[in-house]
Amino acid sequence: MALVPVPEALERLLADAQALPAENVALHEAFDRVLAEPLFALRTQPPFDASAMDGYAVRFADIATLPARLTVIGTAAAGRGFDGSVGNGQAVRIFTGAPVPQSVDTIVIQENVRVLAEGHIEVVEPTRQGRNIRLAGLDFTEGDRLLEAGRRLDAAALSLVASANYPSVRVVGRPLVAIVATGDELLPAGSTLGPGQIISSNAYGVAASARTVGAEVLDLGIAADRKESVAALVRKAVAAGANAIVTLGGASVGDLDLVHEALTGEGMTLDFWKIAMRPGKPFMFGRLGAIRCLGLPGNPVASLVCSELFLKPLLARLGGRDYRHDMRDAILGAAMPANEHRQDYVRAAAVQSDNKLVATPFGVQDSSMLRKLADANALIVREPFAEASEVGAACRLLMLR
Ligand SMILES: Nc1nc2c(c(=O)[nH]1)N[C@H]1C(S)=C(S)[C@@H](COP(=O)(O)OP(=O)(O)OC[C@H]3O[C@@H](n4cnc5c(N)ncnc54)[C@H](O)[C@@H]3O)O[C@H]1N2
Ligand code: MOO
Secondary structure, eight states: OOOEEHHHHHHHHHTTOOOOOEEEEEGGGOTTOBBSSOEEOSSOBSSSOEESSSEEEEOGGGGSSSSEEEEEEEEEBTTBOOOSBOOTTEEEEEOTTOBOOBTOOEEEEGGGEEEOSTTEEEEOSOOOTTTTEEOTTSSBOTTOEEEOTTOBOOHHHHHHHHHTTOSEEEEEOOOEEEEEEEOTTEEOTTOOOOTTOEEOOHHHHHHHHHHHTTOEEEEEEEEOSSHHHHHHHHHHHHHTTOSEEEEESOOSSSTTOOHHHHHHHTTOEEEEEOEEEESOTTOEEEEETTEEEEEEOSSHHHHHHHIIIIIHHHHHHHTTOOOOOOEEEEEESSOBOOOOSSEEEEEEEEEEETTEEEEEEOSOOOTTOHHHHHHOSEEEEEOTTOOOBOTTOEEEEEEOO
16 A cells, blocks of 8 residues: 555545534633634623722812812722712822722822822822723723634633633533553553563653643553454543544554554544654554544654644644644754655754754654654654755754744
8 A cells, every 4th residue: 555645644634624512611611722602792891980090089170280289088999989079179099990980080190199188188290181090991892802713712811701701611622532552562651560561651642742732631541462452442432432542553564453453343444554754654544433543653753743743733623723833944953864755754953043943863763762752852854755965954844842
């Protein structure tokens, strides 16, 4: 079977992926969710003309000539306004956020006032009419369109939604991704390892990739290298309502690579298997009803690079979020040999130098090496059949951090 080019693989993976149905969530639970529809203000903010400062509410005409002596006839605080009316030569002590009393038009900050005997002040600095008053609706007015569908609910957006008076909000459903590791040799982190055993590291990183784009993760643990063992965890994922099932390992051609068999046994229709990419060639994609099945290669770097390239965009799409890989132009800090037919993702260190981003590929690129991946802050993307490149040649980077 011909290897599927990376852009085509991504296109096929995303072909019919749409935002999941909307749901209501309480505002306390809504951080990092994505608005399913535009949001309109249910109220006006501020709902009244409000003082922006601590000071005195005055009639501007009274302070036209300075110093101006005024009599303080009451107090207006936030949540407790002054009900009376303010006449000539009078002022009201006022605090930030308090409703501005009737018939005053200016707030003088207290730093510009001398307090005389009890109940009397003298305004000593000039100001402008209307100063320090926030007019009703300065922030927004009832019915205003405040946020668009697709907006991620970050700190500012959440406070705005609350201020607009929504106790809950309609957001795109959150994709659930089930992770199934496969391999008799695997044990969870913290285990005492016997001969031939290693830690199932991939699940942790793949889960983190999924969470980066707002997905919920169900880690189903490790299946043994038996079709029935993999199938049992796949059934668990289906029963849990997963939107995507990610298998780790068992995607290649060895005798123990049972993932394809187990998934098709459960009803998966294969879309493609094996792509023109290094690392990540054995990547598999299929559909089990509406569930997307992604078979990630077992080699740790291949697993994570495939997560970055395919899993993240898919989950982002299902979760209704914009997601684009952070691609940048750079120059090479070391020569690179010609590439063959696979798109190559080469771990590299990228540093800014004299206004240029310089990417230096690591010498060893074995796809089992997590330490080198953690050291890398970028992947140099080498097109299939790219020619040998000298130091200083232009290159494209996929930034990792
Ligand atoms: N004859 C061929 N052999 C291989 C090919 C090939 O085309 N022809 N492809 C190679 C490539 S590329 C990769 S990548 C690996 C991927 O194979 P599998 O997906 O079948 O992975 P496994 O055989 O199960 O494991 C490979 C390697 O990764 C370790 N592993 C597996 N799962 C985990 C995990 N959850 N955490 C950490 N490490 C894991 C496993 O122990 C193996 O060392 O196949 C090549 N072979
Ligand atoms: O995907 Mo494999 O990692 O190319 O070695």
